Amino acid sequence: MANQKLFVSNADAFTVKPLQVGNSMSTTYTYDGSILRIFWKGNEVTTKTGVKDGDAFIIKCGGTAPTICKLKVPHRNDDLLMWLLSYDKESRAYNEGDYQRLLSQQRKEYGWRGYRDWEVSGKNYSFTLCNRSDCGGVYHIAAYVKNADKKMAKEIIQKWERGIYWPKSFVKSLLKKRFGFTDAELKELRAFQDYNLPLAE
Numbered sequence: 001m002a003n004q005k006l007f008v009s010n011a012d013a014f015t016v017k018p019l020q021v022g023n024s025m026s027t028t029y030t031y032d033g034s035i036l037r038i039f040w041k042g043n044e045v046t047t048k049t050g051v052k053d054g055d056a057f058i059i060k061c062g063g064t065a066p067t068i069c070k071l072k073v074p075h076r077n078d079d080l081l082m083w084l085l086s087y088d089k090e091s092r093a094y095n096e097g098d099y100q101r102l103l104s105q106q107r108k109e110y111g112w113r114g115y116r117d118w119e120v121s122g123k124n125y126s127f128t129l130c131n132r133s134d135c136g137g138v139y140h141i142a143a144y145v146k147n148a149d150k151k152m153a154k155e156i157i158q159k160w161e162r163g164i165y166w167p168k169s170f171v172k173s174l175l176k177k178r179f180g181f182t183d184a185e186l187k188e189l190r191a192f193q194d195y196n197l198p199l200a201e
Contacts, residue, residue, distance in 0.1 A: 003061070
């Protein structure tokens with residue numbers, strides 16, 4: 001069964017033709033600012049009401065009519081911040097000691113010739129990436145966050161220069177719900193001003 005992520009955005013509202021869901025060949029959707037409709041082979045199969053800009057869903061496509069459920073995000077704010085910056089469960093820690101042990105282990109594993117890493121850190125958090133010589137990119141090798149709050153989230157996002165690879169409307173919605181950011185506060189964050197590598201649209 002193929003699961004496709006669908007991020008709802010006001011930019012997609014009132015399109016003339018249904019939009020493709022991920023790379024599914026048969027599943028499309030429409031959104032009118034409130035109602036999300038899922039189509040399979042041209043026929044409407046599911047409708048969700050009260051859908052807002054920034055909502056995210058998993059569309060389960062398995063060769064038959066697709067089903068829809070909300071995208072699950074990490075429950076704890078500490079995990080949420082690491083997850084938003086692309087750190088999976090295996091690269092997360094929750095205190096300085098565990099983070100240093102994880103980082104040491106990861107450096108050995110990824111310690112090829114010319115290895116370098118980069119860090120964004122502050123009180124009760126640290127994020128480390130390393131170079132990826134095989135494709136010129138980076139690995140998200142270790143991170144820790146302890147007692148995340150709005151002030152910390154703002155500080156981390158201001159320092160982060162790699163881009164956030166989730167759609168902008170989804171990230172904004174999460175930051176508002178979980179940390180209480182206002183629209184004005186979000187506009188102050190350079191990550192939302194197309195800084196360096198911008199958030200995906």
